[in-house]
Amino acid sequence: MTAIREFSHKASSTKTLILGLGNTLLCDDGVGLYVAAKLREKINQPNITIIETGVAGLSLLDLLVGYDKAIIVDAIQTEGGKIGQIYRLAPEAFNTAVRTASAHGIDFPTALEFGKKLGLHLPQQITIFAIEVSDITTFREECTPEVQKAIPKCVEMILKELN
Amino acid sequence: MKRITIDPITRLEGHGKIEIFLNDAGEVKNSYFQVPELRGFEKFSEGRLAEDMPQITQRICGVCPEAHHMASTKCLDDLFHVDPPSPAKKLRELFYSTFYVTDHTTHFYILAGPDFVMGPDAPVAERNILGVIAKVGLELGGAVINTRMKNHHIIHMLGGRAVHPVFGLPGGVSKGLNEDERKEVEQIAKDSIEFAKLSLKVFDDIVLKNKAYVDMIVSDAFTHRTYYMGLVDDKNRVNFYDGKVRVVDPDGKEFAKYAPREYLNNVAEHVEPWSYMKFPFLKNVGWKGFVDGKDSGVFRATPLSRLNASDGMATPLAQEAYEKFYSTLGGKPVHHTLATHWARLVELLYAAERLLELSKDPEITSPNIRTIPTAKPDEGVGIVEAPRGTLTHHYITDENGIIKKANLIVATVNNAAAVNMSVNKAARALIQPGKEITEGLLNRIEMAWRPYDLCLACATHTLPGQAPMEVVIYNSKREIIKRLKR
Numbered sequence: 001m002t003a004i005r006e007f008s009h010k011a012s013s014t015k016t017l018i019l020g021l022g023n024t025l026l027c028d029d030g031v032g033l034y035v036a037a038k039l040r041e042k043i044n045q046p047n048i049t050i051i052e053t054g055v056a057g058l059s060l061l062d063l064l065v066g067y068d069k070a071i072i073v074d075a076i077q078t079e080g081g082k083i084g085q086i087y088r089l090a091p092e093a094f095n096t097a098v099r100t101a102s103a104h105g106i107d108f109p110t111a112l113e114f115g116k117k118l119g120l121h122l123p124q125q126i127t128i129f130a131i132e133v134s135d136i137t138t139f140r141e142e143c144t145p146e147v148q149k150a151i152p153k154c155v156e157m158i159l160k161e162l163n
Numbered sequence: 164m165k166r167i168t169i170d171p172i173t174r175l176e177g178h179g180k181i182e183i184f185l186n187d188a189g190e191v192k193n194s195y196f197q198v199p200e201l202r203g204f205e206k207f208s209e210g211r212l213a214e215d216m217p218q219i220t221q222r223i224c225g226v227c228p229e230a231h232h233m234a235s236t237k238c239l240d241d242l243f244h245v246d247p248p249s250p251a252k253k254l255r256e257l258f259y260s261t262f263y264v265t266d267h268t269t270h271f272y273i274l275a276g277p278d279f280v281m282g283p284d285a286p287v288a289e290r291n292i293l294g295v296i297a298k299v300g301l302e303l304g305g306a307v308i309n310t311r312m313k314n315h316h317i318i319h320m321l322g323g324r325a326v327h328p329v330f331g332l333p334g335g336v337s338k339g340l341n342e343d344e345r346k347e348v349e350q351i352a353k354d355s356i357e358f359a360k361l362s363l364k365v366f367d368d369i370v371l372k373n374k375a376y377v378d379m380i381v382s383d384a385f386t387h388r389t390y391y392m393g394l395v396d397d398k399n400r401v402n403f404y405d406g407k408v409r410v411v412d413p414d415g416k417e418f419a420k421y422a423p424r425e426y427l428n429n430v431a432e433h434v435e436p437w438s439y440m441k442f443p444f445l446k447n448v449g450w451k452g453f454v455d456g457k458d459s460g461v462f463r464a465t466p467l468s469r470l471n472a473s474d475g476m477a478t479p480l481a482q483e484a485y486e487k488f489y490s491t492l493g494g495k496p497v498h499h500t501l502a503t504h505w506a507r508l509v510e511l512l513y514a515a516e517r518l519l520e521l522s523k524d525p526e527i528t529s530p531n532i533r534t535i536p537t538a539k540p541d542e543g544v545g546i547v548e549a550p551r552g553t554l555t556h557h558y559i560t561d562e563n564g565i566i567k568k569a570n571l572i573v574a575t576v577n578n579a580a581a582v583n584m585s586v587n588k589a590a591r592a593l594i595q596p597g598k599e600i601t602e603g604l605l606n607r608i609e610m611a612w613r614p615y616d617l618c619l620a621c622a623t624h625t626l627p628g629q630a631p632m633e634v635v636i637y638n639s640k641r642e643i644i645k646r647l648k649r
Binding site: 023024026057062113137138 | 202207222228273291292315327
């Protein structure tokens with residue numbers, strides 16, 4: 001998906017990328033992928049690509065290259081957040097976190113800014129749908145109940161966004 | 164208590180937490196570095212088909228899926244008692260070398276680079292890749308991206324997809340290379356060698372020519388005399404994909420050398436009440452606590468460890484870089500943790516050179532890429548060097564290949580004791596009675612563990628995409644006197 005081959009293919013037609021992030025082995029961490037999988041069942045348009053992946057940082061940048069619009073779905077944990085709550089965010093929401101404090105790679109806004117500086121073709125519009133989660137460290141291939149309930153809601157929100 | 168909150172959105176769970184306890188005099192008495200441990204893997208694996216493990220285990224981690232994929236694949240060879248044909252082994256190593264180029268590149272430029280290029284005391288907002296390219300130029304940033312993309316392309320070529328490849332099988336691999344693909348790999352390897360040479364030059368210019376940085380690298384605050392572990396080939400040269408595990412003592416003398424199957428005779432795990440993480444140590448030395456020296460079974464498994472545990476590199480340019488590394492730092496072994504960043508670049512060059520060698524190997528386009536297993540499965544162990552350290556997969560199955568027991572020792576766990584010691588030593592050096600504890604302390608402490616390239620469960624992708632860390636400092640009455648958070 002990050003390969004040069006696909007990069008050139010992507011560059012030749014218009015498009016929206018829906019990127020589900022997470023890990024379906026780790027309980028609620030899979031929520032972004034479950035949402036993306038549901039969207040795949042409902043969306044059949046050649047100009048919309050749906051990718052489910054567990055990568056982060058710079059690798060995310062590789063995936064975004066060549067698209068005009070992107071919707072990212074991921075898990076989030078916030079102070080005092082209500083489990084299952086869905087936030088619609090712009091990348092700027094993380095602007096205060098632009099730095100390399102991560103144990104691996106870089107955070108999303110830093111990666112985006114890096115890509116822009118290098119002149120990569122990146123989406124003009126990026127929207128993030130983040131679902132407040134509870135457990136991301138237990139090996140289990142399903143979400144906790146409250147997060148499970150948020151999946152269809154998030155799917156509807158994204159379909160609305162696309163229309 | 165003054166609480167500093169840096170991010171408006173900060174995860175509460177799943178972060179690295181460092182607790183530092185001071186004595187009456189205000190000096191560091193003790194410190195604890197806790198990372199979240201993933202729970203329930205063994206139970207999760209039970210009842211699954213062993214041949215699914217290379218696909219399952221690579222999904223554990225968004226950082227080094229290829230390492231889990233390869234350790235698991237090798238474990239299956241052992242489990243099914245099958246020896247892959249030579250071209251398959253070479254293709255695996257080629258795949259693994261290309262993965263190393265991407266991973267080491269990312270670590271050096273994204274994580275280590277900012278500390279050295281911008282300096283450890285640079286403001287947080289500048290101490291990142293954006294600061295690096297502002298200082299050394301966009302061209303280098305482009306080279307980082309290109310090197311990663313090209314090498315990902317090879318992973319895609321062999322694994323069918325760039326993320327979570329489907330490549331390793333018990334007894335071989337799923338796909339070989341045709342001549343056109345081989346030529347492409349050869350070119351990418353040549354470009355990667357140039358990039359690795361450039362990276363070593365950047366290190367030379369920016370770090371080695373700056374006395375303050377060299378002084379910091381060799382300073383006591385960032386030094387530990389430990390045992391070192393790494394895979395070596397039959398000539399005791401560094402190998403990422405295969406070989407025996409070699410351990411050298413703090414004087415650099417061989418202490419143990421064993422085949423993967425013998426790992427349990429050599430490594431045991433110590434449990435502490437304050438951490439879910441187990442602390443592996445050398446069984447034949449024993450656990451003496453979080454201390455270094457020859458009597459302590461604490462070992463390290465990192466790029467620096469691999470260099471220390473070997474007699475050299477198997478490719479010419481990397482061997483030159485290896486020799487320069489030791490002649491500059493005063494001979495073997497090198498105990499300076501920050502030198503791990505340099506060691507990583509020596510390995511980057513080796514990975515690129517090995518990629519070129521393998522791309523030109525006459526067997527590499529052979530269609531003989533799999534030996535079908537016929538023996539009954541029972542038990543297997545697979546060990547590879549993940550970029551961040553030795554990675555072990557161990558499975559026991561019934562005769563139908565259904566997993567009964569699975570054990571993984573990942574690189575971060577191997578280094579858990581050493582990381583704690585490094586954090587402790589940095590804290591001791593930096594926290595002094597009467598001296599204000601500042602935000603800068605956080606970076607210096609991060610610098611102590613950054614060389615280990617920790618693979619924290621939380622570091623993968625959950626928004627906001629960075630590993631939150633918290634340092635809590637207590638006085639002798641166990642009252643919180645400072646909390647630094649990001």
